[in-house]
Amino acid sequence: MDMAPIPHLDDIRDAFPILQRKTYLNSCSLGALSTRAEARMAGFLELWHEMGASAWYEHWLGRIEELRGRVADFWGASAAETALLPSTSVALSVIAESVPASPGRNRVVCTELDFPTLAYQWAVKPEVELVVLESHDGISVDPQQFADAVDERTLFVATSHVFFTTGFVQDLAALADIAHRAGAYALIDGYQGAGQIPVDLKSTGVDFYTAGPLKWLCGGPGLAYLYVREELIPELSPRITSWFAAKNQFAFDLEDFDYRPDARRFEMGTPALPTVHTALGGQELIDEVGMAAIRARNAHLTDLLVERAGNAGLMLNVHPDPTRRSAIVMVAHPDPAGAVAHLARAGIIVDHRPGFVRISPHFYNTEEEVERFVEVLRGFER
Numbered sequence: 267m268d269m270a271p272i273p274h275l276d277d278i279r280d281a282f283p284i285l286q287r288k289t290y291l292n293s294c295s296l297g298a299l300s301t302r303a304e305a306r307m308a309g310f311l312e313l314w315h316e317m318g319a320s321a322w323y324e325h326w327l328g329r330i331e332e333l334r335g336r337v338a339d340f341w342g343a344s345a346a347e348t349a350l351l352p353s354t355s356v357a358l359s360v361i362a363e364s365v366p367a368s369p370g371r372n373r374v375v376c377t378e379l380d381f382p383t384l385a386y387q388w389a390v391k392p393e394v395e396l397v398v399l400e401s402h403d404g405i406s407v408d409p410q411q412f413a414d415a416v417d418e419r420t421l422f423v424a425t426s427h428v429f430f431t432t433g434f435v436q437d438l439a440a441l442a443d444i445a446h447r448a449g450a451y452a453l454i455d456g457y458q459g460a461g462q463i464p465v466d467l468k469s470t471g472v473d474f475y476t477a478g479p480l481k482w483l484c485g486g487p488g489l490a491y492l493y494v495r496e497e498l499i500p501e502l503s504p505r506i507t508s509w510f511a512a513k514n515q516f517a518f519d520l521e522d523f524d525y526r527p528d529a530r531r532f533e534m535g536t537p538a539l540p541t542v543h544t545a546l547g548g549q550e551l552i553d554e555v556g557m558a559a560i561r562a563r564n565a566h567l568t569d570l571l572v573e574r575a576g577n578a579g580l581m582l583n584v585h586p587d588p589t590r591r592s593a594i595v596m597v598a599h600p601d602p603a604g605a606v607a608h609l610a611r612a613g614i615i616v617d618h619r620p621g622f623v624r625i626s627p628h629f630y631n632t633e634e635e636v637e638r639f640v641e642v643l644r645g646f647e648r
């Protein structure tokens with residue numbers, strides 16, 4: 267098995283203090299906090315003490331743009347196509363309020379494996395018909411199922427880059443193509459994709475993509491990122507808005523509202539500044555290690571986990587093709603909550619979902635940590 271080394275793994279592990287205290291294998295819920303992110307946060311707090319509101323103009327507006335630029339570079343788009351929002355749910359609702367359904371085009375196609383907040387955006391709109399594709403294997407959805415369900419009545423193909431429960435990686439270019447051939451938009455919830463799978467949004471052709479710093483980008487809670495393909499931006503007029511979306515934000519003119527020409531027209535108010543700072547710290551580390559190395563490392567740790575868990579007689583819900591897997595692995599268990607508590611007593615942090623223990627290693631984890639998880643879980647079963 268390829269060892270998929272990460273350059274300077276020891277230094278990287280030193281930058282994440284939780285790794286010295288715990289066996290941390292839950293990055294799909296919350297990426298580990300780095301000393302880099304902590305230092306960025308400390309700098310933010312110090313400026314707040316030192317300068318108060320004057321830090322806005324001299325520093326903090328610049329940090330917001332620094333983050334926007336980094337995220338844009340990271341996901342292969344321009345800063346003008348990148349918006350900062352408070353959560354994925356808000357980003358999705360702004361899109362839903364930018365692209366209204368019409369009687370002839372009122373269907374949104376998603377899957378039963380998507381994160382619920384995606385479907386909820388249209389489930390609450392009586393004028394929209396939500397089509398939820400089934401997963402035949404409980405792990406994946408075949409692109410042909412999308413192709414069969416999408417037609418001239420479809421407004422959006424709205425689905426995930428990586429399914430949050432099974433780790434299955436969808437083919438974004440294929441989904442964009444299916445949507446566009448029917449005149450529909452391709453909207454991707456990339457929360458479980460960005461930071462574990464390399465993304466180059468321009469080349470995929472998708473129209474909208476959402477992600478955030480919380481999980482695989484190790485940047486903490488409080489922000490989401492939204493990509494909107496540049497050709498679409500001038501056509502869309504969100505029906506929920508804010509002063510950050512206004513062309514003349516600082517004119518404070520109530521009666522003369524016009525949208526900004528770039529993706530900031532989708533923004534919903536002041537971004538969470540503490541998270542702007544922690545997200546910058548996390549993003550710097552991710553960029554330095556590089557997505558190719560992270561993907562290779564995570565694939566290696568996932569393959570190892572699958573092999574060791576299989577040898578230990580544990581039942582896994584992962585796709586058989588390793589290239590379609592990601593580092594979210596579900597282990598079937600009769601008592602997932604009990605197993606997670608047992609693992610926690612041994613200093614191993616993982617999570618559970620109905621019927622499963624969920625483990626999600628990231629580039630900073632070691633082979634020994636993955637092996638330890640399998641051993642301790644097996645011990646609980648006896």
Ligand SMILES: Cc1ncc(COP(=O)(O)O)c(C=O)c1O
Nearest residue numbers: 353354355381383430455457458
């Ligand atoms: C795929 C996916 N989408 C969305 C969310 C949550 O989005 P929000 O930022 O609205 O809480 C999560 C996880 O928490 C997720 O895994």
